Amino acid sequence: MIEDKPKGLRVHLPILYPAVMLVVFFVIPFGIMLAVSFFQREPGGFYTTDFSIDNYANLFTMLFGRVLVFSIFISALCAAICVAVGFPFTYFITRMRRKAQVVWLVILVSVLSLSAVIVAFAWSLLLSQTAGISNLFVWLGLMEKPVSWSPGIWALTAGMCYIAFPYTVLVLYPPLSRLDPHLPEAAQTLGASPVTTFFTVVLGSLRSAIVATLIMVFAFTLGTYLIPQILGRPQHWTLSVLITDEAVYHSNLPLAAAMAVFFMVVSLGLVGLTTLIGKSRGPTTQ
Amino acid sequence: MAGLFLQDIHKHFGSVVAVQNVDLRIPHGRFVCFLGPSGCGKTTLLRLIAGLERPTRGRILLEEADITDQPAHQRNFGMVFQSLALFPHLSVGDNIAYSLRIRKADASARQRRVDELLELVRLPGYAARHISQLSGGQRQRVAIARALAIEPRLFLLDEPLSALDAKLREDMQLEMRMLQQRLGVTTILVTHDQREAMTMSDLIVVMGTDNQVHQMGTPLEIYRNPADTFVADFIGTSNLLKGICSGSRQVTISGKTLRIEALPENVKAGSEITLSVRPEDISVVAGVREGESHLPGRVAFVRDVGSSVEIYLDCSGFQIISQSTPKSRPAVRQGDTATAVLPPSACVVLTA
Numbered sequence: 001m002i003e004d005k006p007k008g009l010r011v012h013l014p015i016l017y018p019a020v021m022l023v024v025f026f027v028i029p030f031g032i033m034l035a036v037s038f039f040q041r042e043p044g045g046f047y048t049t050d051f052s053i054d055n056y057a058n059l060f061t062m063l064f065g066r067v068l069v070f071s072i073f074i075s076a077l078c079a080a081i082c083v084a085v086g087f088p089f090t091y092f093i094t095r096m097r098r099k100a101q102v103v104w105l106v107i108l109v110s111v112l113s114l115s116a117v118i119v120a121f122a123w124s125l126l127l128s129q130t131a132g133i134s135n136l137f138v139w140l141g142l143m144e145k146p147v148s149w150s151p152g153i154w155a156l157t158a159g160m161c162y163i164a165f166p167y168t169v170l171v172l173y174p175p176l177s178r179l180d181p182h183l184p185e186a187a188q189t190l191g192a193s194p195v196t197t198f199f200t201v202v203l204g205s206l207r208s209a210i211v212a213t214l215i216m217v218f219a220f221t222l223g224t225y226l227i228p229q230i231l232g233r234p235q236h237w238t239l240s241v242l243i244t245d246e247a248v249y250h251s252n253l254p255l256a257a258a259m260a261v262f263f264m265v266v267s268l269g270l271v272g273l274t275t276l277i278g279k280s281r282g283p284t285t286q
Numbered sequence: 287m288a289g290l291f292l293q294d295i296h297k298h299f300g301s302v303v304a305v306q307n308v309d310l311r312i313p314h315g316r317f318v319c320f321l322g323p324s325g326c327g328k329t330t331l332l333r334l335i336a337g338l339e340r341p342t343r344g345r346i347l348l349e350e351a352d353i354t355d356q357p358a359h360q361r362n363f364g365m366v367f368q369s370l371a372l373f374p375h376l377s378v379g380d381n382i383a384y385s386l387r388i389r390k391a392d393a394s395a396r397q398r399r400v401d402e403l404l405e406l407v408r409l410p411g412y413a414a415r416h417i418s419q420l421s422g423g424q425r426q427r428v429a430i431a432r433a434l435a436i437e438p439r440l441f442l443l444d445e446p447l448s449a450l451d452a453k454l455r456e457d458m459q460l461e462m463r464m465l466q467q468r469l470g471v472t473t474i475l476v477t478h479d480q481r482e483a484m485t486m487s488d489l490i491v492v493m494g495t496d497n498q499v500h501q502m503g504t505p506l507e508i509y510r511n512p513a514d515t516f517v518a519d520f521i522g523t524s525n526l527l528k529g530i531c532s533g534s535r536q537v538t539i540s541g542k543t544l545r546i547e548a549l550p551e552n553v554k555a556g557s558e559i560t561l562s563v564r565p566e567d568i569s570v571v572a573g574v575r576e577g578e579s580h581l582p583g584r585v586a587f588v589r590d591v592g593s594s595v596e597i598y599l600d601c602s603g604f605q606i607i608s609q610s611t612p613k614s615r616p617a618v619r620q621g622d623t624a625t626a627v628l629p630p631s632a633c634v635v636l637t638a
Contacts, residue, residue, distance in 0.1 A: 180369055183371050185358070185367070185371065188338070190359075192384075
């Protein structure tokens with residue numbers, strides 16, 4: 001039953017509050033950033049009102065291109081790792097007793113209370129030569145002498161995944177806990193082993209949830225600018241770091257704004273592409 | 287002997303007993319119903335047979351091979367779940383072909399079998415449809431087709447009709463029964479609906495709230511000769527009258543003597559019994575008549591629903607319900623005195 005479309009101001013009042021918040025805190029700031037990206041930088045000063053595409057033209061450098069590709073690569077890698085580890089993890093949590101589920105979720109949520117700074121320094125310590133886990137491997141006889149893994153690309157990946165993992169589980173939890181427990185059982189009575197069942201039925205019926213989670217982790221990790229500076233070498237700095245650099249240290253807000261807008265357009269394009277791929281592989285016949 | 291054997295099956299979930307003391311033989315090619323109230327363990331018993339649960343004790347044998355420890359996916363049984371459990375991300379055709387794909391059947395063979403099965407469940411041309419585009423009855427048929435795709439050794443159904451409305455359910459009952467007769471596959475259906483069980487099955491297994499099997503037999507056997515008061519009460523309606531055995535062919539209910547045809551072996555004169563008489567076997571005549579097998583009383587209520595007439599008779603200390611057709615309706619009204627006549631052949635003596 002579809003009722004008539006709501007009419008009049010009174011009916012729309014409840015959505016007024018979120019609408020205002022959205023405009024004030026998202027639409028207006030974004031508008032300012034978009035405007036600034038076309039402004040002219042004033043050396044020694046701030047910027048002057050103008051309309052030039054110089055800032056965008058200046059983006060097309062080798063450095064910017066390399067950093068853009070690296071940012072997208074590292075975020076996509078983190079999204080893939082988080083979902084690959086998080087999906088089976090969440091699946092097993094949802095199959096536990098209610099009490100055990102709560103314990104696991106509380107542990108995960110408590111991880112969220114750690115700030116990115118603490119996480120980054122903890123990892124850099126954990127992967128360092130002097131006090132890191134390589135010392136443990138040496139003690140166990142697995143390695144010759146302790147080595148330093150931080151800063152480096154794997155330290156960066158570990159740190160970013162650590163931050164994104166709780167969100168991955170929290171986003172996957174509702175669709176996984178709603179999964180009809182009879183679906184895997186039906187697959188088994190039809191001759192599928194537990195492993196085949198997992199890949200054909202559990203993964204298959206939750207494909208849209210997986211795509212949504214991939215996009216969420218991807219977009220979330222694109223924004224990290226602190227962790228790359230602590231756990232990565234300069235060549236591992238992401239575009240977020242570069243933008244911060246331009247805006248804060250070089251006071252070149254117009255260029256930083258142009259970078260941010262361009263970055264957003266590229267990421268949105270990728271997200272759109274992923275969604276499209278996720279949809280087009282819908283049910284097939286034979 | 288061919289068929290499925292359940293030997294001394296027990297299933298406990300922690301301290302909860304789900305099924306106990308089950309010894310059954312299900313003959314090959316028959317349609318069997320597990321009938322019982324909710325919580326009697328009938329679904330657990332079906333899941334044990336399917337291999338989705340392991341028995342705490344006991345063995346399951348199929349065609350003389352012990353399958354107790356065989357995992358579900360190696361048993362080649364077809365099962366229809368209460369929720370149907372159709373795969374939401376696959377089309378109708380892919381759902382039905384799932385088991386064939388697992389067994390790596392080639393595409394043309396799969397296609398052929400899907401068309402064949404859709405024909406069988408009367409949904410030809412539905413292969414490309416999405417599950418969400420089907421009605422409840424159509425989903426039912428797809429679930430049945432999917433379970434039959436590999437020609438299962440056993441066809442297991444867990445209350446598959448409970449979500450359908452009454453009219454569709456009755457149609458599906460007939461359809462499924464005829465389908466099973468055509469295919470000759472050994473079928474076990476779990477239900478709490480005794481009418482459904484009576485309609486469809488060759489044999490009914492009645493389970494009680496004590497999680498045990500109370501009786502196994504053909505529908506009419508169980509209806510005519512219930513093994514105990516639980517079965518008599520659960521299958522149809524029954525007048526259960528407490529009394530004492532007063533001779534080899536008679537019992538006494540509140541001082542009135544009733545003639546009976548047979549006594550169970552362990553009943554002797556003087557032992558307490560329960561008499562079970564079906565309402566449709568009891569006739570009511572107006573006025574007080576004395577004599578053997580006659581119980582006088584007063585008409586408490588007349589329920590006339592058109593197709594049948596039920597008369598509630600208050601005798602001294604107990605109530606008797608009689609059912610008759612409108613044609614043979616006795617000329618009594620609420621408040622009249624009347625007498626119930628209990629023919630000896632309709633009186634079943636139960637010890638419990």
